Amino acid sequence: MAGAGTSRFDIKTLKTLIQTYGIVLVLILMIIIISILNPRFLGLTNIFNVLSQTAIYGILALGMTFVITSQGIDLSVGSVLALAGCIMASIGQVAGAVPRYFPNLPQMPLIVPILAALSVGAASGALNGWLISATHIPPFIATLGMYTVARGLVLVYTGGTPISNLLSGFDVIGQGKLFGYIPVAVLVYVVMIIISWILLHNTKFGKAVYALGGNKRAAEISGVNVNKTLIIIYAYCGLLAGVAAIVYAGRAGSMHPSAATGYELTAIAATTVGGTSHTGGIGTIWGAVVGALLISVLRNGLTLLSVSSYWQQIAEGVIIVAAVIVDMRKNKGKK
Numbered sequence: 001m002a003g004a005g006t007s008r009f010d011i012k013t014l015k016t017l018i019q020t021y022g023i024v025l026v027l028i029l030m031i032i033i034i035s036i037l038n039p040r041f042l043g044l045t046n047i048f049n050v051l052s053q054t055a056i057y058g059i060l061a062l063g064m065t066f067v068i069t070s071q072g073i074d075l076s077v078g079s080v081l082a083l084a085g086c087i088m089a090s091i092g093q094v095a096g097a098v099p100r101y102f103p104n105l106p107q108m109p110l111i112v113p114i115l116a117a118l119s120v121g122a123a124s125g126a127l128n129g130w131l132i133s134a135t136h137i138p139p140f141i142a143t144l145g146m147y148t149v150a151r152g153l154v155l156v157y158t159g160g161t162p163i164s165n166l167l168s169g170f171d172v173i174g175q176g177k178l179f180g181y182i183p184v185a186v187l188v189y190v191v192m193i194i195i196s197w198i199l200l201h202n203t204k205f206g207k208a209v210y211a212l213g214g215n216k217r218a219a220e221i222s223g224v225n226v227n228k229t230l231i232i233i234y235a236y237c238g239l240l241a242g243v244a245a246i247v248y249a250g251r252a253g254s255m256h257p258s259a260a261t262g263y264e265l266t267a268i269a270a271t272t273v274g275g276t277s278h279t280g281g282i283g284t285i286w287g288a289v290v291g292a293l294l295i296s297v298l299r300n301g302l303t304l305l306s307v308s309s310y311w312q313q314i315a316e317g318v319i320i321v322a323a324v325i326v327d328m329r330k331n332k333g334k335k
Contacts, residue, residue: 023273030301034297034305040304053296054186055188056248057270059243061274062288063239064288067237068277068283071281072233074237075140076147076150078260078261079149080121083153083154083157084120085246086163088114088117088242089166090158093163110167110169121239122236122242128146128234129233129235133226161257163255165254166255173250174247174251189247193289199236200283205229244260269316270292275291295319
């Protein structure tokens with residue numbers, strides 16, 4: 001009898017561990033398989049390359065975690081990134097650049113265009129949150145509208161042309177390396193991870209996010225200011241799109257109005273694969289980080305194995321659908 005009880009306990013514990021850390025096991029297994037097929041994958045240069053590639057949509061995935069945990073969605077982060085980045089770049093060009101957006105404007109210190117990107121991102125996100133809370137339209141529709149409007153605005157603002165000749169500080173952020181090895185872009189990502197983890201898991205605001213996703217009516221009764229919380233959630237998601245724009249500009253050395261096209265889907269995919277439930281109330285920052293890393297490892301590994309980019313898209317799509325199916329089965333009956 002004791003043996004049977006122990007066996008049931010072990011099976012239950014194993015099932016819990018797989019449900020909680022299954023994505024980590026998948027990542028480890030993927031790394032092992034790819035490194036066996038191509039040993040170059042574990043080279044230090046390639047590892048840092050994977051981390052750098054993860055930084056931009058990983059930052060977007062952090063904001064998406066807050067949104068999806070609150071039972072929402074944000075389809076606009078890619079367009080907001082482009083808008084914030086192009087406005088930032090237009091006032092962050094070096095003096096004497098040709099063409100220069102504002103010829104009579106003195107060369108700005110780096111902090112000015114950076115603050116512009118963060119402000120545009122946060123304002124765009126706050127507008128999303130306000131539309132959702134004030135009009136009660138579905139987040140899908142509200143953010144789809146912002147997706148179209150922001151992309152249209154950036155095309156009007158730039159005339160469809162890229163903006164180059166940026167301040168050298170952007171190169172440091174996007175391409176610089178600490179101690180000659182650690183990419184500065186990765187350090188920015190790590191800082192955003194820490195801030196997001198504290199906000200979601202150790203603040204009253206984070207508790208409100210979970211409460212909102214679990215049951216909006218119950219959250220309201222318990223004292224959560226639903227409208228205010230929604231605005232802050234989407235504003236923070238937009239703010240992180242502004243941060244991602246800074247890293248993007250640094251890595252690319254310029255900003256193009258078509259920048260980050262489709263990045264919102266990658267951010268949603270990373271968040272979903274990381275275990276954030278689209279039914280709301282369930283999500284973790286570490287899950288978003290692992291999800292983003294898994295997608296980056298998959299892309300990098302398939303590239304090293306000379307797999308066509310078309311097949312890479314198929315593989316990524318299969319993983320996303322599988323993650324949602326697992327999520328639905330895992331959370332069935334919880335609500």
